[in-house]
Amino acid sequence: MKNKILLPKLFFTKDVLTGQNITKSSRKLKDLKGIFKDQEAFDTMDKETLVYDVSSHLPVKEDTPGGLYFGVTYIHPGKIGNEYFMTKGHFHAQIDRAEYYWGIQGEGILILMDEDRNVWGEKMLPGSLHYIPGRIAHRVANVSNQILSFGACWPSDAGHNYKEIAENGFAKRLLEINGIPNLI
Ligand code: PAN
Ligand code: ZN
Secondary structure, three states: OOOOOOOOOEEEEOOEEEEOOEEEEEEEHHHOOOOOOOHHHHHHOOOOOEEEEEEEEOOOOOOOOOOEEEEEEEEOOOEEOOEEOEOOOEEOOOOOOOEEEEEEEOOEEEEEEOOOOOEEEEEEOOOOEEEEOOOOEEEEEEOOOOOEEEEEEEEOOOOOEOHHHHHHOOOOOEEEEOOEEEEO
């Protein structure tokens, strides 16, 4: 290693992450039961429909203090009734851990909720940068008719608390009303 100049191990070009040790995961409708409001509309849809996938670089073991993780999420366009395709959403398991998100392609809304269940949204556009402080649950909805891709960087000891959102949801939903996204 000494005095050697190594080739890069990773590339992040446009919204594509390639190189060593990339982990991919996907969420289909069958993985998102109970997340959307319109159960009837959900029941009529093919449960194999891909809603989003994530490419991640996780260079250290989960829970390692001081490390960083990097990921790109791709949310497909679509709706269940009038509710946009979106990520499950979570607080971090270590609730005070923060995160950066940034918009790459497509348009979305970053939906944020504090521990008192106050909810607000931020528009996500190509080039938008979003600092998500600790103690804030986060989820992204795709409001465009193309794939929404966004980057994320978070601490390796943050973890994900999906249970809280699975049980209680967010206090507001992002619904399309007269062709416009509304937090209701
Ligand atoms: C992101 C998310 C990713 C998928 O990397 O994990 O966008 O969303 P869900 O985890 O809510 O399904 C992140 O926030 N990491 O902490
Ligand atoms: Zn997170």
